[in-house]
Structure formats: structure tokens, C-alpha cells
Amino acid sequence: SQQGEEDPQALSIQEGENATMNCSYKTSINNLQWYRQNSGRGLVHLILIRSNEREKHSGRLRVTLDTSKKSSSLLITASRAADTASYFCATVPNTGGGNKLTFGTGTQLKVEL
Template sequence: SQQGEEDPQALSIQEGENATMNCSYKTSINNLQWYRQNSGRGLVHLILIRSNEREKHSGRLRVTLDTSKKSSSLLITASRAADTASYFCATGAIKAAGNKLTFGGGTRVLVKP
């Protein structure tokens, strides 16, 4: 079973709007990461937030983490057509052998020009 559940499963917005997606997980974590996957391609790392951090920014990305609720959110501001992709959260358990990650089911984002 997958650790992370993402919501919504799909999101359609206009260029310039913000996109927000959420991730919930079940067990204690060391870190939570977000990845992007363009159609037919491999995953690309976007941002990592540590378990003792509450918010992190990287360019147009803002990630929050609430360990008490076991949830995270990814906000993409001022979206562009190039942001069209699937976004996955992935959790790293505490002392996970081999840096193993557990991925959520993903949110498909469509940004319409």
C-alpha cells in the first residue's frame, strides 16, 4: 500500500493562477519530497522539506508540512503552461535503509494557456 495519498487526483487551471495540491501520509517521516513527472518522462526532484521544518520556498514553489496532521501541501504560484505535469509526494521514513521513498498516487495538473 502506498504511504502517501494525494488530493486532488487531477487539477485544471488557467495560466497565471495558483495550483495547490495536498499529500497525506501515515507513518512518521524523516523528510518529504515533491517530484514532477512530465508525460512519458522520468521523475524530477523539486523540493525536500525536513520533518522539523514547517514551510519551504523554492522559486514559484511553496511547500508546507504539518507533522501533527501528517500532511503536506505544494503550491505553485503564477502557473505556466510548462507546469503541466503530474506531481508526486514521496516520504522518507526515519532511518529508512537505502534512502527508500514511498510515493503517493500523484496529482495531474493541466495548465491551460
């Protein structure tokens, strides 16, 4: 089953603009991760934020986590056409079950030239 929703389902922006995607989840988590997927095949890990962290940066990526609202956001700054992909948040439960990921429904990002 899916953990929660991502918002928006689809996002179309111009190159150079910022893209913000939101993720909501339902249960207590150990950490939340963001993945990118091109063409419906392999996923690539982008960033991991722990439940005791509120914000994390990696290059042009900024992730926030609000455990009280059970939500996270991914900001991609100065977007490029190559950022066009689907983006998924995934949570890891706080139950000692390894790195078992529960994914959201994803946001399809299109960056146009």
C-alpha cells in the same frame, strides 16, 4: 505499497493562477519530497522538506509540512503551461533506510493558456 493519498487527483487551471496540491501520509518520516513527472517517464526532484521544518520555498514553489496531521501541501504560484505534469509527494522513513521513497498517488495538473 503507496504511502498515502494526494488531493486532488486532477487539477485544471488557467495560466497565471495558483495551483495547490495536498498530500497525506501514514508513518513517521525523516523528510518529505515533491517530484514532477512528465508523460509518465522520469521524475524530477522539486523540493525536500525535513521533518523539523514547517515551510520551504524554491522559486515559484512553496511547500508546507504539518507532521501532527501527517500532511503536506505544494503551492505553485503564477502557473505556466509548462507546469503541466503529474506531481508526486514522497516520504523517506525515519528508520535509517537510506533515501527509500514511498510515493503518493499523484496529482495531474493541467495549466491551460
